[in-house]
Structures are given as structure tokens and as C-alpha cells.
Amino acid sequence: MQRFEILDKDAMGRICRIETPHGRIETPTILPVINPNIPFIRAEEMKKFGAQAVITNSYIIYRSMREEALEKGVHGILETDMPVMTDSGSYQLMVYGDVEIKNSEIVEFQRHIGSDIIVPLDIPTPPDADYATAESDLRITLEREREAKELLKGAENLLAVPVQGSTHPDLRRFAAGEARKIGGDIYPIGAVVPLMDAYRFRDLARVILEVRSALPVEPIHLFGCGHPMLFAMAVALGCDLFDSAAYALYAKDDRYLTVYGTKKLSELNYFPCKCPVCSNHDPEELRRMEKNERERLIAEHNLYVSFQEIETIKQAIKENSLFELVEKRVRAHPNMLAGWRQVKHYWELLEKADPKMKRKFLYTGIDSLYRPAVRRHVKAIKNVELPEEVLVSTDFGIYANIYLRPVFGPVPAEMLETYPAGHAEIPEEDVVEEEALKAASEALMELMNSHPEKRFKVYVSKVWMKHLQNLPPNGELNVLS
Numbered sequence: 001m002q003r004f005e006i007l008d009k010d011a012m013g014r015i016c017r018i019e020t021p022h023g024r025i026e027t028p029t030i031l032p033v034i035n036p037n038i039p040f041i042r043a044e045e046m047k048k049f050g051a052q053a054v055i056t057n058s059y060i061i062y063r064s065m066r067e068e069a070l071e072k073g074v075h076g077i078l079e080t081d082m083p084v085m086t087d088s089g090s091y092q093l094m095v096y097g098d099v100e101i102k103n104s105e106i107v108e109f110q111r112h113i114g115s116d117i118i119v120p121l122d123i124p125t126p127p128d129a130d131y132a133t134a135e136s137d138l139r140i141t142l143e144r145e146r147e148a149k150e151l152l153k154g155a156e157n158l159l160a161v162p163v164q165g166s167t168h169p170d171l172r173r174f175a176a177g178e179a180r181k182i183g184g185d186i187y188p189i190g191a192v193v194p195l196m197d198a199y200r201f202r203d204l205a206r207v208i209l210e211v212r213s214a215l216p217v218e219p220i221h222l223f224g225c226g227h228p229m230l231f232a233m234a235v236a237l238g239c240d241l242f243d244s245a246a247y248a249l250y251a252k253d254d255r256y257l258t259v260y261g262t263k264k265l266s267e268l269n270y271f272p273c274k275c276p277v278c279s280n281h282d283p284e285e286l287r288r289m290e291k292n293e294r295e296r297l298i299a300e301h302n303l304y305v306s307f308q309e310i311e312t313i314k315q316a317i318k319e320n321s322l323f324e325l326v327e328k329r330v331r332a333h334p335n336m337l338a339g340w341r342q343v344k345h346y347w348e349l350l351e352k353a354d355p356k357m358k359r360k361f362l363y364t365g366i367d368s369l370y371r372p373a374v375r376r377h378v379k380a381i382k383n384v385e386l387p388e389e390v391l392v393s394t395d396f397g398i399y400a401n402i403y404l405r406p407v408f409g410p411v412p413a414e415m416l417e418t419y420p421a422g423h424a425e426i427p428e429e430d431v432v433e434e435e436a437l438k439a440a441s442e443a444l445m446e447l448m449n450s451h452p453e454k455r456f457k458v459y460v461s462k463v464w465m466k467h468l469q470n471l472p473p474n475g476e477l478n479v480l481s
């Protein structure tokens, strides 16, 4: 049985299908965390928000209801027929520093209770750990993962092989490469919650991109990511699965999730949402409610808004507008902008993943300059045949061989109707950001330098002048009045 299939792609994001013993999961998606002892919202109810699978903690089950679980299975305990992923107690290891169970025991236990996706007892090395610690933790993690792979030989359960390595980029990449050799069905990126809690999205993006570099195709799970603000960026960086208790944890503190960030209920006069909770209540009503009732309703909103964002992202992947969506979403916080801009350093990875043909290119700001479509265009035009004397103009009304456009730079006349440059919506040259003119001017000068034998007569409007002062010797600059 083929367990994993990619259906659609955009940027580094994908829509994929993962087959589990309890059915299919279509990614990207979120696995809501269910506490087996005190289910705040029951697993079956999660379907109404859009959940296709849930995650629970096998260590808690092992400690508090072992016999019952061995008899009923984890699906019986949670009373659901959905795929269930089980964590191993690594989280408890991170919080309490110790757990009273061996890796082999917890892996076998997860298998016996019929978990669809089993996680070995990996060591979650926190961010900023010193190199030696991160390395020795990783060695133990990899040993345990190899042991789990061995124990699950012939089993139908899926195996998650977590990737650790703290905030050391080379260790993360190494861990991902080793995980790939072990051969999992899903690769979770572990111990990143402290980065998300501290808004260290630059470090987070770096970790994801390093892991993606060594696992370019495989399904990646971002452990503990549950804020809808982050989903679009994380998907575009290559993450497929999320899990989180955020919906409940935030609700407990009267915090209301939106795709632009977190709001305190006490600050809200209006609900910027039309989910069933927000349609039927206003913030003041919620504030006057009993704590339990209020917590439950905020948690429901948090789940609705999270799954709604997942649908928005999937639609964006379908219509190849994920870059446009992410460039808008990352403006929710400067640190997200800094996170997303890490893609500049992973150009080849992005180039390989991103589809070459799309319907249109919508400029949203200077981050649009980093899209592969722009770089591909600049590369492609170097192979276009040119006459001895090349006429370049920024005025589309006059005859020219090449037209100069913000962002893309030189656009040969015959490419004016084709994707990307011909299908691009960009603000006019007198209002667009200077960076868009600068990038375009540099692309033109690059083209001129690659054809030193040709002469370029360049006619530009005034706004371009300062960017074209250092035209190569085979060019002549004229200002259009």
C-alpha cells in the first residue's frame, strides 16, 4: 500500500494524502491534542471543526489506565474511529526531566493499544543547548528510533521519527538525514515550542528549512504548533502536519486566536469571525458567562479559526497563490517577517519545490522579490536572442525589443503576454517600492553584461535614473520626458 502521496504543490507547501490503519489523512492538517483523562472536547466532536485525526499521550495512558487501554485500545479509550497518533512521553521528559519507562516499553505499548502513528521516546533538547549536549542527546534519540523501527518490523502502524538537534542548524540537518536513513512514515520536528512561545520565528524557520533540506519530499510534522497565525508560513516552508493543545490552553486564559495574532477577550468589542460561536455571541456575553462555559466556547472558536485557516491554505495551494497568502500573513508580526525572509538563504530548495507554471503573479510587497518566478525569469531571458542594437524602454507605448518592468527587469516583447512577467500585477513604477526598481535595474545590467557584443539603447522614465547610473559600457541611457 502506498502510504504517502503528494496531490498538489505550491512554494514548499503541498496537499498530501497519508494512509493510516484507521483511514486517510489529507494534509496540511492539525491533530488536536486530546487529554485521555479529562477530554475537554471529545475526539468525535473534533470532526465538526474539521479534524481528520487526533493526537494523545500514550505515556499518560500507560500511567493512569494501562489495563483498560490494553483491553479497549486507544480508539476505545478516546471513543473514536479517527486515526490516532500517540506521543511517547517526550514532552514529560522535557518538562520533568525524567520518565519512568524505557523506549522499547512505550513503543510496544503504543503498538498494543493500536496507535496509528507511533512516536519513540526521543529526547527533546531545548533551544540554545550547548553543542555537546545537543549532540549526545541526539545520539540517544537516533538509537531509540532505530530500536523502534526494529520493534515495528511488519507492523501496520506508522512510525514517526522525530528530528532533534536544538537550535544548531547543522545538527538538525544531520538528524533529518539520519532519520531518513532509519525510514519513518512521518518526520516530526521536535522541541520547537519554546521558539514559538518566544516569537523566535527566525530560528524556527531556520530549523524547518534545515530539516527540509535533508528531507525534501517526506511528510513533516511541526510538533506543538497550534497557532493559526503560523500555519501558512509553516506550510510554505514545507510542514504538513501540526498538533496542538493551543485551542484549549489559550481558552483557559480567555485568549482568542486569530490569523493575525492572539486577542484577550477583555480587549474585544467585536468578534472578527463568523464561526458558530462568534455568530451567536458577542464578547460582552462571553465575559459575563461562567468560566467553564466561556472556556469551552473560546476553545471552539479557536478550533474553528484554526481549521478555517487550513482550508484557506489548501485553496491557496490549489490556485498557486500560497506566496501571496504567506506574504500577507507574515505581516502579523515583525518576527514572522524575519522568519519568512530566511527563505532567501535556501533558494535552491525553494526553486526545486515551487511549480514553474502558475496563472498569475500578484505583487504584495518587497517579499515578492524572493519568489522563484522572479529568479527564473532573470535566468531565462539571458537565452533570448537579441538584435545587434537592443532598444530598451519603460514606456509600453513605444516600440522596443525589451521593456523594463519593476521586479522582473527586462521583459522581451515576445514575453509580454506570458507568465510570470506578462501575468504580473505590480504597482506603477512611481509608487512601487524602490527595491523593486533596484532589482529590475540589476537584472537589466546583468543581461547587458552577458551580451557585451550588443549595444543597448535604454529609454527610461525619471524614477529609474538613480538605479541605472552605473550602466555597463555597451549601454546608452536616455530619459523619457
Ligand SMILES: [Zn+2]
Pocket: 271, 273, 274, 275, 276, 277, 278, 279, 301, 304, 305
Ligand atoms: Zn469565531
